[in-house]
Amino acid sequence: MTSIQKILLALLLVLLIAVPPFLGLGWQNALINVLISSLFALAFNLLNGQAGLLSFGHAAYFGVGAFAALHLMIAVEDGLFFPTPLLPLAGGLAGLVVGVVAGYFSTMRSGVYFALVTLAIAELFHSLAPHLEGTFGGEAGVSSMRMPWMGLGFGTIIEVYYLTLGWVVLCGLALWAYTRTPFGRLTLALRDNEQRVKFLGYNAHYAKVIVFAVSAMMTGVAGALLAISNETANYSLFSGSVSAQVVLQTFVGGSTVFFGPVIGATVFTLFSFLISDLTRSWLFYQGLIFVLVMLYAPTGIGGVIGHHIRNRRQLDLAKIGGPYLVALGGGILIAAGTVFLTESAEVLFGQDYAMARDGASGGFPAYDLFGLSWSPLNPVTWLVPLVLLCGGVFILIRARRVIDRLWARKDEATTADMTVGAGGKE
Amino acid sequence: MTKFAFGAAMALGAGTLGAATSQAEPLKIGIIESLSGSQTSTGRLYARAVKYGVDRINAAGGFNGEPVQVTEYDNAGGASEAADKFRQAVADGVNIIIQGASSAIAGQLTEDVRKHNLRNPGKEMIFMNLGGEAMELTGDKCQFYHFRFTTTAPMRITALVNAMKKSDALGSKAYAINQNYSWGKDVQAAVEAAASEGGYEVVGEVLHDVNKIQDFAPFVARIKSAEPDTVFTGNWSNDLLLLMKATGDAGLDVTFATTFLDQPGNIANAGQTALGHYIANNYDNAATPTNEFPEAYKAATGAYPIFVEGHSTFALGQLQEALSTLDFKGGDINVTDIALALENSVYQSPLGPISVRKEDHQTIRPVVVSKVVKGAKYPADGTDMGFETVEVIPGEKAIYPVQDSCQMKRPNA
Amino acid sequence: MEFAIISTLNGVTYGLLLFMVSAGLTLIFGMMGVLNFAHASFYMLGAYVAYAVSSIFGFWTGILVAPIVVGLVGMAVERFLLPRVHAHGHAHELLLTFGLALIIEELIKLFFGDFPVNYQMPEALRFSAFEIFGTGYPFYRMFIGAVAVIMFTVLWLLLTRTRTGIVVRAAERLPQMAEALGHNIPIVFMFVFGTGAALAGLAGAVAGAFYPTNPNMGIELGVIVFVVVVVGGLGSLKGSLVASLLIGLFSSFAVGLDWSIAGMFDVVGLGDWARSVGGLLTLELSSVSATIPFALMLIVLLVRPAGLMGERN
Structure with missing residues (x-):
């Protein structure tokens, strides 16, 4: 880590500590979610980014961690002495144990086969959990309550926030430190050339099991933090959508950069916090963002930022800043056009509109969107998104050409860093 | 939970949340339904019926000198998302939580409400359960602030x-x-x-x-x-x-x-x-002796009530009944009083009277x-x-x- | 006996439906090494296209148009989207199709709503094929099975008996060599992907009229189809046929069997002990029949990742 990065991180930490008390309860809660999903994504990416193993079933370890923490919480409620702030240890331990077993088997395979093994394991948990009421509490789940400890009530959201922050920072640093150890380096070699690792005399399988277990342990801690925050957990934590969410976040954030997953987790969590009550199509937008990132910036947001940081000395901000702003403008136009079309479709194909049509005896009455009234039969209604989209695409293509030229000039100067390639423009 | 832990939790909760505003506040209702995700369909019906019910309360003058406010929260069909939206609702100062589409989420919310009320005496919330039919909601998990407005x-x-x-x-x-x-x-x-x-x-x-x-x-x-x-x-x-x-x-x-x-x-x-x-x-249009209710609903929303819409409207009618017996004179809303009034309320639905059984807050309907x-x-x-x-x-x-x-x-x- | 015969019939027809969906997936994987997460979405898309078309032009037009539309969508995906991420490896291709699956599902909800749509088979097809033990056996089930059998035969003949098939198989084994011999490999790949998608679309169009057509049908079938393809051996057409039938028969028979691990302990006199332990030991097979395929997939992946009929590991 360079000193600039260290300073930035320290600054971020200070903000995370100092600002939340002045925020509303809603934002405090959103930040808790950001922190938890960040840790989840970091833990997931240890496996993916470090060892090159793509897991489609990390919900299993997240859920196991959550349930373990809850059972400990219940024991504490019943009088067991255990400090509340240390509850995530239970999640970590459970994640570790399950991770060792699951990891032992799943790392016997690689590539697509590995992904499928992890998927199958998570599906087993998901389909068996509701039947095992003793452990997972049926479909209603297990519920408990945070107990006060040493004068701390843990009744308010801000207390939970600080508890979460502490654990996430601690685990995040531990994960980062792990990548710096000789063993962490070895896992990186596993990703790049497993054969060579074997020739060096290491047992590649055991090494993978260890990475898997560490990843599962940290995922368990994240699950435990969610359990502490929610005070309940049910079997839906094992569902495919939980596994999918962490994959989306990690790759949108960028899996090749250590803090990339944190960016993705932050973006998606805040996106759902801000958007999910506004539009019913937010899952569509989320999917769209993911696919666009995969297509145009396969290294993710973090990868693009990293690419710029690495090349900052060769880049002339004064020259490239302008085209970037233009490109951003184009992107905003395209986004506006897409949102307009999507929301219109949502209205026009919705039940309420069908009723409105019945009311207007089969005609096409006007509908309200963004505070204005639009008539589906008026060409202006469709001209607006069309102009937005075409204009946006035109501007974006023009800007991209300029940007490409500027980057090409830079590349002539230095041929280093070919990893990102065309990824830096979107 | 031990008696000691219970008390301690309550005391600490009370200490941390003391500053209550003394302004005339409107009654706030939060609908926590699955409005996206796989169980969307039912969630939207509940939301529509609740809004219709609230419109009727407001047409009759609202409550506490203000119109009753409704906010929709999308729980995307998941229990942990619901827990999340519950905290958002708390942050928005919601007094009454409404949910119907899922028993599992009802289980989550009734626990959330119970814990919230333990920790924040004086700022209680009510959970109006419109569709969670699991027996344990009025069994193992039964609590004073949970009311079930559906059958089992x-x-x-x-x-x-x-x-x-x-x-x-x-x-x-x-x-x-x-x-x-x-x-x-x-x-x-x-x-x-x-x-x-x-x-x-x-x-x-x-x-x-x-x-x-x-x-x-x-x-x-x-x-x-x-x-x-x-x-x-x-x-x-x-x-x-x-x-x-x-x-x-x-x-x-x-x-x-x-x-x-x-x-x-x-x-x-x-x-x-x-x-x-x-x-x-709970309800069918054909069972109503006069067409009055279905026609009124259609006039307001554009369609006859279907599936869960009828009985959800009755639940809001019952709330209206309970609210009509209360008068906070524009001051603080005492949610416990609303709960007590709900216990005593009898709603004359088109199909017959609906009342609340005090022992477990199951409606007799x-x-x-x-x-x-x-x-x-x-x-x-x-x-x-x-x-x-x-x-x-x-x-x-x-x-x-x-x-x-x-x-x-x-x-x- | 009655139970066994009826269960076999049901299992075989359900298995054939599974095969219809998984055939395209296994074809694509065998050829291009791409595990297409969006495959089950193509199945759903087929059902919805067929529904939309058939409500105007009639049932058979819908059945005909749906695979064509879905095939074109598949070709577009292969031609315009997959190459962009190809350089970043199979993981990114997997992720892209995964993202597409999310988008397709949400788009369907956007245009067709969240409720199941009213996609029905024509009344002319709604009759019993034959009577067995006093109950009629629906003709449409036989129809689904027949479509699957025809599909398998045609595909198999196409791949093994025609020149096109030889080129396709050559493109799979040694793409460079095939290209050097003057075959346009990208076009071959595009058509294979399109065919795979079209098969899923056809399956959706045919099955959607029998099972409800709703926005969850893709997810619900998707995972099972993965199981089929893995158990059969990724890329093996014969394998996925065998695995489809196996899983179809299994889910059919499991329903009637109230076996549990505790029941097995009865044999050695420990049944009561097992029941007192509860949990996993007392779960009845019939109530967890949807779980078993995953366990099967896990075992196959660990013991014989090439699957029942796969050639390569």
């Missing part, structure tokens, strides 16, 4: 058994096929319990995975080999549709006694197969038993089929005894 498995099954027996549709052999989770098990238990009253023998029972089975033909084969007259099922959504289609395709001659056949899309999808089968539910017929008064899903009322079972006849597991802790008034 024994109420629906008792009603079905009574009405079908009276119209000679029950037969002497019954089969129970249900989803393998609390609701399905509740229905199965209720079918067993009602056997002697209905004079039938349970010739077979099966519990299957929830919404995972694509092919119900094997289950139909199993039902067939037991040769029942009536098949009781609490299945909903795909599990009901697939089951009925498979039965129809196999030409099996049984009568289905269902609970969620009125879910939108079911009648259209099942087609002719649905004819002649029975359903017990009429249950409608209907049959799918052609040329119904209110056709379903744009088909020519619909429901014809067989009998409206009054609340006192449908209700079951309070569960022993309910140990409700009342507020110290």
Whole structure:
């Protein structure tokens, strides 16, 4: 880590500590979610980014961690002495144990086969959990309550926030430190050339099991933090959508950069916090963002930022800043056009509109969107998104050409860093 | 939980949240429904009905000198997302939480409300449960601030058994096929319990995975080999549709006694197969003696109330009834007083009176038993089929005894 | 006996439906090494396209148009989207198709709503094929099975008996060599992907009229189809046929069997002990029949990752 990065991180930490008390309860809660999903994504990416193993079933370890923490919480409620702030240890331990077993088997395979093994394991948990009421509490789940400890009530959201922050920072640093150890380096070699690792005399399988277990342990801690925050957990934590969410976040954030997953987790969590009550199509937008990132910036947001940081000395901000702003403008136009079309479709194909049509005896009455009234039969209604989209695409293509030229000039100067390639423009 | 821990938690909660505003605040209602994700359909119906109910309260002058406010929260069908939205609702100062589409989420929310009320005395919240029918919500998990404005498995099954027996549709052999989770098990238990009253023998029972089975033909084969007259099922959504289609395709001659056949899309999808089968539910348009309520609803929302919309509107009507007995004179809203008023409220629904049982906050309510017929008064899903009322079972006849597991802790008034 | 025969019939027809969906997936994987997460979405898309078309032009037009539309969508995906991420490896291709699956599902909800749509088979097809033990056996089930059998035969003949098939197989084994011999490999790949998607679309169009057509049908079937393809051996057409039938038969028979681990303990006299332990030991097979395929997939992946009929590991 360079000193600039260290300073930035320290600054971020200070903000995370100092600002939340002045925020509303809603934002405090959103930040808790950001922190938890960040840790989840970091833990997931240890496996993916470090060892090159793509897991489609990390919900299993997240859920196991959550349930373990809850059972400990219940024991504490019943009088067991255990400090509340240390509850995530239970999640970590459970994640570790399950991770060792699951990891032992799943790392016997690689590539697509590995992904499928992890998927199958998570599906087993998901389909068996509701039947095992003793452990997972049926479909209603297990519920408990945070107990006060040493004068701390843990009744308010801000207390939970600080508890979460502490654990996430601690685990995040531990994960980062792990990548710096000789063993962490070895896992990186596993990703790049497993054969060579074997020739060096290491047992590649055991090494993978260890990475898997560490990843599962940290995922368990994240699950435990969610359990502490929610005070309940049910079997839906094992569902495919939980596994999918962490994959989306990690790759949108960028899996090749250590803090990339944190960016993705932050973006998606805040996106759902801000958007999910506004539009019913937010899952569509989320999917769209993911696919666009995969297509145009396969290294993710973090990868693009990293690419710029690495090349900052060769880049002339004064020259490239302008085209970037233009490109951003184009992107905003395209986004506006897409949102307009999507929301219109949502209205026009919705039940309420069908009723409105019945009311207007089969005609096409006007509908309200963004505070204005639009008539589906008026060409202006469709001209607006069309102009937005075409204009946006035109501007974006023009800007991209300029940007490409500027980057090409830079590349002539230095041929280093070919990893990102065309990824830096979107 | 130990007594000590309980007290300590309450004391600390009280300490941390002292600053209450003394302004005249409107009553705030939060709908936490699945408005995106896979169970969206039902969530949106609940939301629409609640809004209609609130509009009526506001048309009558609102409450506490202000219009009642409603906010929708999307829980995307997940319990942990619901917990998240609950905290958002707390942050927004919501007084009454409403949810209906999922038992699991109801379980989550009632616990959230219980914990919130323990920690924040004086800032309590009420949970109006419009659709969570799991027995444990008024059993193990019963609590003072939770009210259930819908039936439970024994109420629906008792009603079905009574009405079908009276119209000679029950037969002497019954089969129970249900989803393998609390609701399905509740229905199965209720079918067993009602056997002697209905004079039938349970010739077979099966519990299957929830919404995972694509092919119900094997289950139909199993039902067939037991040769029942009536098949009781609490299945909903795909599990009901697939089951009925498979039965129809196999030409099996049984009568289905269902609970969620009125879910939108079911009648259209099942087609002719649905004819002649029975359903017990909270409300049906055809059961109202006058057209007043369905017509008023249609005038306001554009369509007749379907599926859960009717009884959800009644729940809001009951709230209106309770609110009308209270007057905070523009001052702070005391949610505990609202809860106490709800306990004493009786709502005269078009189908009969609905009241709250104080011991477990289950509503004592009429249950409608209907049959799918052609040329119904209110056709379903744009088909020519619909429901014809067989009998409206009054609340006192449908209700079951309070569960022993309910140990409700009342507020110290 | 009655139970066994009916269960076998049901299992075989359900298995054939599974095969219809998984055939395209296995074809694509075998050729291009791409595990297409969006495959089940193509199945759903087929059902919805068929529904939309058939409501105007009739059932058979719908059945005909749906695979063509879905095939074109598949070709577009292969031609315009997959190459963009190809350089980043199979993981990114997997992720892209995964993202597409999310988008397709949400788009369907946007245009067709969340409720199941009213997609029905024509009344002319709604009759019993034959009577067995007093109940009719629906003709449409036989129809689904027949479509699957025809599909398998045509595909198999196409791949093994025609020149096109030889080129396709050559493109799979040694793409460079095939290219050097003057075959346009990208076009071959595009058509294979399109065919795979079209098969899923056809399956959706045919099955959607029998099972409800709703926005969850893709997810619900998707995972099972993965199981089929893995158990059969990724890329093996014969394998996925065998695995489809196996899983179809299994889910059919499991329903009637109230076996549990505790029941097995009865044999050695420990049944009561097992029941007192509860949990996993007392779960009945019939209630967890949807779980078993995953366990099967896990075992196959660990013991014989090439699957029943796969050639390569």
